[in-house]
Amino acid sequence: MSISEKVRQAMAEGSWIRRMFDEGAILKERYGAENVFDLSLGNPVMEPPSRFHQELKKLVKRPLPGMHRYMSNAGYPETRAAVAEFLEQETQLKFTADNIVMTCGAAGALNVVLKTILNSEDEVIIFAPYFVEYLNYIDNHGGRSRVLPTDELFLPRLDILEDSITDKTKAVIINSPNNPTGVVYNETLLNQIGKLLDQKETQYGIQIFLISDEPYRRIIYDGLKYPSPLYHHLRTIIITSHSKDLALAGERIGYIAIHPRCKQQDELVDGFIFCNRTLGYVNAPALMQHIVKYLQNVTVSITDYQKKRDFLYNNLVKMGYSLIKPQGAFYMFPRTPIEDDVAFVSELQKFKVLVVPGCGFGAPGHIRISYCVDDRTLEGSLHGFYNVAQKFGLS
Amino acid sequence: MSISEKVRQAMAEGSWIRRMFDEGAILKERYGAENVFDLSLGNPVMEPPSRFHQELKKLVKRPLPGMHRYMSNAGYPETRAAVAEFLEQETQLKFTADNIVMTCGAAGALNVVLKTILNSEDEVIIFAPYFVEYLNYIDNHGGRSRVLPTDELFLPRLDILEDSITDKTKAVIINSPNNPTGVVYNETLLNQIGKLLDQKETQYGIQIFLISDEPYRRIIYDGLKYPSPLYHHLRTIIITSHSKDLALAGERIGYIAIHPRCKQQDELVDGFIFCNRTLGYVNAPALMQHIVKYLQNVTVSITDYQKKRDFLYNNLVKMGYSLIKPQGAFYMFPRTPIEDDVAFVSELQKFKVLVVPGCGFGAPGHIRISYCVDDRTLEGSLHGFYNVAQKFGLS
Numbered sequence: 001m002s003i004s005e006k007v008r009q010a011m012a013e014g015s016w017i018r019r020m021f022d023e024g025a026i027l028k029e030r031y032g033a034e035n036v037f038d039l040s041l042g043n044p045v046m047e048p049p050s051r052f053h054q055e056l057k058k059l060v061k062r063p064l065p066g067m068h069r070y071m072s073n074a075g076y077p078e079t080r081a082a083v084a085e086f087l088e089q090e091t092q093l094k095f096t097a098d099n100i101v102m103t104c105g106a107a108g109a110l111n112v113v114l115k116t117i118l119n120s121e122d123e124v125i126i127f128a129p130y131f132v133e134y135l136n137y138i139d140n141h142g143g144r145s146r147v148l149p150t151d152e153l154f155l156p157r158l159d160i161l162e163d164s165i166t167d168k169t170k171a172v173i174i175n176s177p178n179n180p181t182g183v184v185y186n187e188t189l190l191n192q193i194g195k196l197l198d199q200k201e202t203q204y205g206i207q208i209f210l211i212s213d214e215p216y217r218r219i220i221y222d223g224l225k226y227p228s229p230l231y232h233h234l235r236t237i238i239i240t241s242h243s244k245d246l247a248l249a250g251e252r253i254g255y256i257a258i259h260p261r262c263k264q265q266d267e268l269v270d271g272f273i274f275c276n277r278t279l280g281y282v283n284a285p286a287l288m289q290h291i292v293k294y295l296q297n298v299t300v301s302i303t304d305y306q307k308k309r310d311f312l313y314n315n316l317v318k319m320g321y322s323l324i325k326p327q328g329a330f331y332m333f334p335r336t337p338i339e340d341d342v343a344f345v346s347e348l349q350k351f352k353v354l355v356v357p358g359c360g361f362g363a364p365g366h367i368r369i370s371y372c373v374d375d376r377t378l379e380g381s382l383h384g385f386y387n388v389a390q391k392f393g394l395s
Numbered sequence: 396m397s398i399s400e401k402v403r404q405a406m407a408e409g410s411w412i413r414r415m416f417d418e419g420a421i422l423k424e425r426y427g428a429e430n431v432f433d434l435s436l437g438n439p440v441m442e443p444p445s446r447f448h449q450e451l452k453k454l455v456k457r458p459l460p461g462m463h464r465y466m467s468n469a470g471y472p473e474t475r476a477a478v479a480e481f482l483e484q485e486t487q488l489k490f491t492a493d494n495i496v497m498t499c500g501a502a503g504a505l506n507v508v509l510k511t512i513l514n515s516e517d518e519v520i521i522f523a524p525y526f527v528e529y530l531n532y533i534d535n536h537g538g539r540s541r542v543l544p545t546d547e548l549f550l551p552r553l554d555i556l557e558d559s560i561t562d563k564t565k566a567v568i569i570n571s572p573n574n575p576t577g578v579v580y581n582e583t584l585l586n587q588i589g590k591l592l593d594q595k596e597t598q599y600g601i602q603i604f605l606i607s608d609e610p611y612r613r614i615i616y617d618g619l620k621y622p623s624p625l626y627h628h629l630r631t632i633i634i635t636s637h638s639k640d641l642a643l644a645g646e647r648i649g650y651i652a653i654h655p656r657c658k659q660q661d662e663l664v665d666g667f668i669f670c671n672r673t674l675g676y677v678n679a680p681a682l683m684q685h686i687v688k689y690l691q692n693v694t695v696s697i698t699d700y701q702k703k704r705d706f707l708y709n710n711l712v713k714m715g716y717s718l719i720k721p722q723g724a725f726y727m728f729p730r731t732p733i734e735d736d737v738a739f740v741s742e743l744q745k746f747k748v749l750v751v752p753g754c755g756f757g758a759p760g761h762i763r764i765s766y767c768v769d770d771r772t773l774e775g776s777l778h779g780f781y782n783v784a785q786k787f788g789l790s
Contacts, residue, residue, distance in 0.1 A: 066442070068646050070436070
């Protein structure tokens with residue numbers, strides 16, 4: 001056996017998202033990319049905002065001495081300070097550079113946080129449908145995933161959450177705006193979750209971290225203000241990246257922010273820095289750190305995404321699909337008219353439309369549509385959605 | 396307890412290198428950076444070669460569409476192909492893009508490889524003095540480090556290696572040119588190691604990977620040709636980065652290359668790609684991948700490093716220090732004239748010279764000097780080295 005049994009097994013189970021990516025590649029090869037409507041990946045087609053290009057040009061024109069060298073494992077003090085300033089502006093909480101650790105994207109940040117806090121067999125609660133990598137990340141560091149169902153609006157059910165927290169619970173991961181549903185958790189719900197965690201911490205004499213995975217925080221529609229979990233639980237850890245808001249997914253730039261009033265912050269941040277180093281990330285890529293410090297108030301055009309959402313949502317509803325209208329991110333998660341979501345995905349593939357079956361997110365009977373694609377792809381996909389809807393008797 | 400017990404303990408034991416970094420920061424604050432001679436970190440003071448800046452400028456002037464998006468977790472096909480072409484040129488072995496996975500530096504690469512191959516409790520052999528992070532990386536993925544001593548030239552002892560390989564041995568990590576000693580493993584030794592591994596594989600019916608960690612491969616002196624382990628064991632995995640050869644340490648760009656005649660290569664590469672994703676690296680930073688594909692034949696000035704080596708080596712020898720002349724990398728590892736290397740390091744600190752005690756590399760009774768610094772720092776350190784040599788009776 002050349003590779004580890006665990007990795008072999010995990011690979012065999014595979015990721016539906018990547019499987020779709022590979023099948024898509026075959027279809028594109030066969031029919032030409034322009035004839036395949038790939039709505040399977042969260043890989044924004046948008047380019048970074050023009051401010052990004054301006055700052056990059058400026059820096060490249062006048063390089064700073066030593067700007068590609070190692071820096072502190074936590075990141076550049078100026079970048080951390082810029083992130084803290086933005087967070088303070090947004091939340092009115094007194095963030096400082098010491099609350100921030102720059103990371104290789106949100107995926108790097110999540111691994112760093114989980115490695116830092118988890119003892120072997122500690123439990124981490126996640127909600128289905130979930131971003132499938134959570135299972136891998138939790139397992140990487142010896143934790144156990146506890147997957148809880150959500151209600152018909154894809155929101156956590158407090159009664160089930162209450163029953164599921166034990167003295168082994170170390171963290172609850174929430175993801176709002178949500179991948180794959182596009183749902184945004186409201187203030188009331190966050191408040192209830194926070195209160196419940198406080199109460200359970202007292203009951204069991206433990207600390208429970210609320211890990212808020214927020215890569216889509218700034219992609220939010222209809223003028224909604226982002227409801228932050230920071231107001232509802234002191235042991236909140238924010239995880240985010242600039243993959244989506246600045247369309248820099250391939251550059252691996254993100255950060256961890258710890259609640260400035262979390263009592264354990266010094267020890268935690270020391271742990272994050274240590275794990276950022278020892279997990280082999282070492283530091284967030286230097287060049288991107290130099291750039292994003294100027295871009296904390298910049299995002300890609302949210303209006304464009306909202307238009308795409310409206311276009312696709314309205315069309316799918318007209319065709320008879322049943323789905324929750326997304327309030328953020330760039331995904332929607334319709335019910336499939338037949339139980340077997342994998343079969344449904346295969347039907348769509350016949351029309352060269354690629355989406356991911358809900359079972360890949362722990363929620364069979366749905367499909368995830370990623371609409372961070374160009375309008376031509378969205379428009380082109382309608383024919384397939386319509387025909388399959390007809391076939392399965394929607395109207 | 397907010398952080399994991401294991402992380403807390405590892406942090407308490409700490410890294411000597413980082414401890415020196417922190418003490419150095421305090422000294423620099425107190426006396427001014429120009430009065431402190433910091434030889435403690437492998438953070439090259441050199442800037443990337445001019446070709447790097449040219450390519451970066453070109454790319455930024457004419458950005459490629461989608462050049463900051465996700466790509467395949469293995470990296471861009473063109474970048475992988477460019478690396479393969481370089482390796483084929485260098486080794487005459489038929490590398491292709493399929494043998495290469497681009498990673499977030501060599502540290503990322505090592506973690507990806509270890510995660511891919513290690514079952515719980517598998518043993519990984521390393522040689523002291525060693526790069527201290529090996530212990531963390533092996534532990535991250537449930538492996539056990541087996542640390543073996545080296546001979547008076549810092550080369551592995553074959554008799555001890557032979558006795559130490561068991562049916563639980565999954566890999567041997569070698570690091571040539573070596574951090575912290577600067578030693579380069581010769582062809583004969585590599586051949587003997589390769590033969591021994593082949594023989595032990597047959598004896599136990601197992602596969603043993605030779606992981607060659609080569610970030611300093613191209614920093615090699617006196618016209619020496621790099622002796623590659625690739626000729627001596629089919630299950631060789633090359634790990635490297637452009638941190639040192641292109642002075643891009645902060646950018647986190649490196650790769651894994653599997654021996655093109657390794658029979659398990661397909662399964663292994665699939666495993667590497669999977670673990671690159673699931674460990675949260677996702678992919679090597681996109682922008683750097685676009686650049687380094689043009690720079691496979693470029694390095695920083697080796698002549699400059701060789702001059703620094705000669706200057707420091709000759710002066711230390713004159714002062715009576717006992718040390719092996721480094722053939723590569725930018726470290727030297729003299730014996731301390733007193734047994735207690737930590738006390739010796741403190742003596743040097745009184746003269747504002749910062750180095751790392753050998754105990755941080757599993758080899759007490761030595762110090763590691765990193766000479767990838769500017770000449771002023773090297774020159775300034777001589778006063779301290781001289782005075783401490785005198786104090787301890789060297790001549």
